[in-house]
Amino acid sequence: GGIITQTPKFLIGQEGQKLTLKCQQNFNHDTMYWYRQDSGKGLRLIYYSITENDLQKGDLSEGYDASREKKSSFSLTVTSAQKNEMAVFLCASSQGDTQYFGPGTRLLVL
Amino acid sequence: GDQVKQSPSALSLQEGTNSALRCNFSIATTTVQWFLQNPRGSLMNLFYLVPGTKENGRLKSTFNSKESYSTLHIRDAQLEDSGTYFCAVSVGDNSKLIWGLGTSLVVNP
Numbered sequence: 215g216g217i218i219t220q221t222p223k224f225l226i227g228q229e230g231q232k233l234t235l236k237c238q239q240n241f242n243h244d245t246m247y248w249y250r251q252d253s254g255k256g257l258r259l260i261y262y263s264i265t266e267n268d269l270q271k272g273d274l275s276e277g278y279d280a281s282r283e284k285k286s287s288f289s290l291t292v293t294s295a296q297k298n299e300m301a302v303f304l305c306a307s308s309q310g311d312t313q314y315f316g317p318g319t320r321l322l323v324l
Numbered sequence: 325g326d327q328v329k330q331s332p333s334a335l336s337l338q339e340g341t342n343s344a345l346r347c348n349f350s351i352a353t354t355t356v357q358w359f360l361q362n363p364r365g366s367l368m369n370l371f372y373l374v375p376g377t378k379e380n381g382r383l384k385s386t387f388n389s390k391e392s393y394s395t396l397h398i399r400d401a402q403l404e405d406s407g408t409y410f411c412a413v414s415v416g417d418n419s420k421l422i423w424g425l426g427t428s429l430v431v432n433p
Contacts, residue, residue, distance in 0.1 A: 245419055256410060256423040264419055272420070302365065310418065312357060315367040 216241035218316035220305050225321045229297040235290045235319045237305030246288040247306040247313065250274055257304065263288055292321070299323040327351045330411050330424035337401045337431050345396040345427045347411030355414040356387045356394040357421065362407040370396070370409075401431045 218239045227233045239246065245264050249257040249272075259272030261280035269280055279291040288305060300322050306313040328349045337343055347356065358370040371378050373387040373394065382405075384397045398405060408428050412421040 256425040257412075258423075259420060262419060270419075304367065306367075308419075311355075312369045312372040313421065314369065315359075318365055 216243075216314070218305060218307060218314060220303075220316040220319050222319060223317070225319055227292070227295040227321065227323045229295060229323060231292075231295045231323075233292040233295055233321070235292075235303055235305075235321075237288045237290070237316055238286055239288075239305075239307040239314075239316075240286060241307055241309065241314060242285070243307035243309045243314075244285070245308045245310070246282065247308070248272075248278075248280060248288065248290045249304045249306065251302045251304055251318075253300070260290065260303075295321075295323040297323060328411060328413055328422050328424040330409075330427050332427060333425070334428045335430070337398075337405075337429065339401060339403060339431055339433050341401055342397070342399050343401065343429075345398070345409055345411075345429075347394040347396075347413075347424055349392050349394075349411075349413050349422075351413065351415060351422065353413040353415060354389075355418060356385075357412045357414075358385055358394070358396050359410045359412065360405075360407050361410065361426070367410075398429075403431050403433065405429060406431045 247262040248260040263282040302318045305316040371385040375389040377386045382399045387394045408426040411424040
């Protein structure tokens with residue numbers, strides 16, 4: 215088995231601030247994902263990466279940057295936090311079939 | 325949400341009863357996945373399906389590729405089955421998933 219860890223668990227930011235979320239997996243999976251989930255809604259794909267140093271845009275990439283520095287880690291940056299923004303950011307990894315998810319980072323922008 | 329539609333959007337069941345959740349999609353796909361997000365927010369995979377049927381305990385799921393739908397059957401519902409059930413279908417090279425908006429299930433004692 216393996217595990218996906220996301221840091222931090224909770225993130226409170228200020229409007230306009232640049233915020234970075236981190237994700238680590240020890241499954242040795244090739245593909246990693248960042249999703250955004252708004253309250254009571256489904257998941258929307260922000261970025262994904264099929265291997266180290268690869269980046270592919272999802273449907274919601276505007277306003278975000280991502281970085282796959284090594285196979286086990288995938289980070290997401292909110293380039294300018296929007297006032298009153300509140301969402302959960304979920305990281306996942308996959309080896310061609312099912313996706314495994316981390317516990318999420320809950321973001322609140324004041 | 326438009327390409328993958330789940331029904332019902334919300335469901336309340338008595339403990340011990342059975343139900344079926346539906347996922348209709350309007351895009352060509354080769355795989356369907358079902359996930360459960362529990363009330364604490366953790367997402368876990370329930371089924372990874374190619375066309376056909378899989379069963380796991382009290383859960384059974386079918387993917388009908390000809391008619392573009394999938395179903396998730398819950399038998400003898402238990403309190404711990406409560407949560408939001410998501411259906412997702414793969415697109416392109418199977419790296420990406422398109423997600424439905426979920427079915428929120430509450431199981432009552």
